[in-house]
Amino acid sequence: MKRGMLRRGAQTLCTRVERTEHARERMRGLLGRDLLADQQALWITPCNAVHTVGMRMPIDGLPGGGRHRAGGAPRGAAQSLARSLARARRAGTGRGARRRIGAAARAGTGIRGGGMSASRPGARAGTRGAGNRGRGASMAEFIIVLPLLLLLCLGIIQFGLLYQAKATLDYATLQAAREGALNYGRASAMRSGLARGLAPLFAHSAGLVGQQSALLYTNTIELSKPQAYRIDVINPTNAALQDFGRAGEYAGSTVREIPNDTLMFRNTTPGGSSGISVQDGNLLKIRVTYCYAMYVPFVNRTIFALMNKINNVYSTGKPGVDVPLAPNACYLLSTAEGSWRIPLESEAIVRMQTPFRGG
Template sequence: MKSSKYYRGQAMIEFVIIIPVLLLLIFGAVQIAFIYSAKTTLNYATFQAARVAANNNATYSAMRRGLIRGMAPLFTNSSALNSVQEDIAAGIDSGGSRRDAVSEVDNYTRIIRINPSSSMIDLTGFGQVTADGTVALPNDNLMYRPSNFTVDDVNIQDANLLKIRVQYCYKLMVPLVNRIIGSLSELNNLKEPDSYHKHHTVNDPRFADANRAEVNSAAGATATYEELCGNRANGNEGFVIFAEATVRMQSPAYAEDSDEEFEAYMCDGHRMACP
């Protein structure tokens, strides 16, 4: 039997081998928990954006306002309303050193209006010119409007279902694993937007896959990783997450945004895409 001196330092060697793996697992679990929290918040924020837009002509400025409201909890830690407002103001005034919902929405999100499509709002589709000269998708007397006339196989009743998708580049903050997870997200979003999920077809027997194929086909302006996360200080420390929401329009959907400050971003293909 060998002497115990041959086993001296064995525990230390085993510890040195296992500690990097253990740290990666612990840090990875923490980072995944943060991503899950961000995804849950984005789900709610996307619904907020759709709900605000449904009452405000499906414009970019309305969706942006709803997104900022929904995303604010990620960047504030106060319980009192006045303190929350101070947190938001501090973030905006920090010049980028402190993250806030406004800068995150303006720089790291893309809104895709899947339905109604641009062709539905256009004058060659269902669009009509309003009293103020704006081209809009009618929202009144829907039950009396003819349903046999369709645009992109959709009648005017279904065209008034507002469906949006929001992509968000979430900043990974846990060291060691942030670059690993970010690189995986970058790899997953390297393809051109219109080539996503080409193996899914509308004839797929699984409803979820058929729906996903339709969504990806309509949302041809989905942002790549570089487009969405390229502005981060370290480009591979972002993780692309997305959420979708569908609500019924409560106002006519406009082809243009009436807000002078944000009208240039309406369907510009960068902040907002309108297939």
């Protein structure tokens, strides 16, 4: 980047001018600068547009241009710059203002400044033409848009995986409810059904060996992690078990269970504690909360921070480095193993096929 003064004959237009020479310099422009001193300017040539993204200062864009004359200066270029500077000074922005001067020269300029010349031969201008004129601006715009575009693409992938995980969890919850309905509502049976339903999330092949390996991993590792999942029995409640539970029928005198046979002939009066009938007490409804681990880079940290209300959304550290304002059910597990987990919930309801005992 050359530096000098901008003159028109004996008249000095600007005392401290920086002229861009390469596409990289035009692309950078004033990015990273806090201010420009008085009588300091950036001369961009060629320039079809000036972007202000990332600017931390007020700027005056003063265009200068004209038709190219072979071997000479562009007609009216210096005059237009002089008129623009004069108007800026009359408006109160001349002294102490921060200027960015863009000289949109179709083939070059002939204004000389402090030992540097911005003129270009006519033949060279004809060969390079308009192809390179907007290259710097296009590169700057691409760099600005690239992080947003990358975040959008990664977000689409991560939300697609979340949709798949939620659909798998819905199926696994139904499997857990069916296992509970067939096995007296026992928690161990529902855990087994949940593991079988979640196994597709960890299968890496479609064969029998892959299925068995996924089921083994889900049973012995994934669901064995503390707070990795939770199964809540919404219905029947303990109050329903107190209202309709009977001992000494099928399981002996020490086990209370809600009768499951001949329901159409039983009394439909609601229980005093539960407020539901014995028929409704035979509907098993469960809610499963599963801590799903996200793997897509950057997006997993962003979603994790938003769901735990962590102020530093763009943190690159491990979970637990920043203090969450509202940690969810998966925060402790994520902190312990260094993963990015968020809770997914699903509910299912089935009719009991065996007397409900719970436990």
